[in-house]
Amino acid sequence: MVLGTRKRHGPVVFRAPAYSSILKDPYKRSNSVKLEFTPTFEVKEALLLFKESVSLQNDELIQRTGQVFLSLLNDIFGITAGVELSVMGKRPSRRRSDPLTGKRRIMSSVHGKYFPNKAMIALYTLTATGRRVAFKTLFNTLIHEFCHHLDYKHPTLGLSASLHTKGFYDRLNAIYAPLKDV
Numbered sequence: 001m002v003l004g005t006r007k008r009h010g011p012v013v014f015r016a017p018a019y020s021s022i023l024k025d026p027y028k029r030s031n032s033v034k035l036e037f038t039p040t041f042e043v044k045e046a047l048l049l050f051k052e053s054v055s056l057q058n059d060e061l062i063q064r065t066g067q068v069f070l071s072l073l074n075d076i077f078g079i080t081a082g083v084e085l086s087v088m089g090k091r092p093s094r095r096r097s098d099p100l101t102g103k104r105r106i107m108s109s110v111h112g113k114y115f116p117n118k119a120m121i122a123l124y125t126l127t128a129t130g131r132r133v134a135f136k137t138l139f140n141t142l143i144h145e146f147c148h149h150l151d152y153k154h155p156t157l158g159l160s161a162s163l164h165t166k167g168f169y170d171r172l173n174a175i176y177a178p179l180k181d182v
């Protein structure tokens with residue numbers, strides 16, 4: 001039997017097998033760490049305010065309420081490094097000419113991005129064609145980018161690269177699922 005570590009920070013529990021910290025391969029290490037999360041009243045309140053600001057279509061409010069929500073999560077997860085939210089307008093996208101019509105079409109676009117050096121999350125509130133992004137998508141993106149932040153900055157993970165492993169998506173879901181109906 002391999003003894004694991006179980007680190008608790010209030011409503012957050014990280015589970016990692018004993019060999020986890022010696023795994024040099026970020027892919028294997030990412031898959032080895034599990035997470036349990038029970039949202040506090042404050043987190044739910046902060047998310048409700050973020051939701052409200054999205055419905056008001058006010059980017060300045062979205063930035064402020066999103067920052068409060070992220071900072072709260074950051075504290076609860078026991079991350080000493082800060083996290084900064086930067087609300088951007090339009091999503092950057094790659095366009096390519098359609099070979100049939102010759103028209104330029106959007107081939108891919110990003111919803112958000114995490115910058116590990118600055119511990120900064122960029123969130124795009126407009127689609128590449130200029131329409132406002134729905135709350136569910138913004139919320140999902142925020143949690144997704146926060147999970148990249150966790151990968152790099154949380155001492156239990158402390159990964160040199162944050163990859164979209166099954167472990168990553170399991171951690172994302174552990175945060176997303178109990179909050180999705182707020």
Ligand SMILES: [Zn+2]
Pocket residue numbers: 144148164
């Ligand atoms: Zn990602």
